[in-house]
Amino acid sequence: MRVIVLVKATDDSEKGTASPEWMAEMMEAMGKFNDELRNAGVLLMAEGLKPTSEAKRVAFDGSGRTVIDGPFTETKELIAGFWIWDVKDMDEAVAWVKRCPNPMQVPSEIEIRPFYLLEPGLIDRAKR
Template structure:
């Protein structure tokens, strides 16, 4: 089972304040332990929303809206993707996640399981996604 740890943004992360070395060290230790256990799939921090955009849809039309975005509590500042055998194993690992607050204060992470292709009824579209997934795994990425 795959899970995504979403690190919620704070006013500091939205201002582009970089974490202190001590926080980087804690995050490195956590992710190194996750990798050593064979559970780490991906992890990264995200730049402030002012450098991003949203796409809003209305039927078939879409509109690009540039950041920054006001609702800080709804924004994501980083993520970790892990693979665990059970929900309980994922919870145990996420309880060990270091406090991501850049000032040591209040912070929040949210953990969400991924849908797996096996969660969906068989169909031609799902078979197409399986083929894409296989291609993604076997073919090198282009820069």
């Protein structure tokens, strides 16, 4: 089963105010964790995201489109980074997340969401 593991942003991660010492320590710990994931055959992809001050959103309203410049204010709804994992089941994904170093200096959350699996041939049939 493939899952996306979402590291939620915090006010600090959006502001980029972490000390260089803490960032170095966290990146080293996260690098070791990523190595464990890779060695176990779980890790498919991992990326950190820049703050929303460098982002844009496109709002849809019927046929209209409106571009909204960041930063965005609802930090609890923002994503700071993600992994894509290939795990046996949700229990295995939860077990891995419990081993993850805290990616933030403050209390934070990591969300795990499974991907939809397309039935083989579904895309080919849809093209007909």
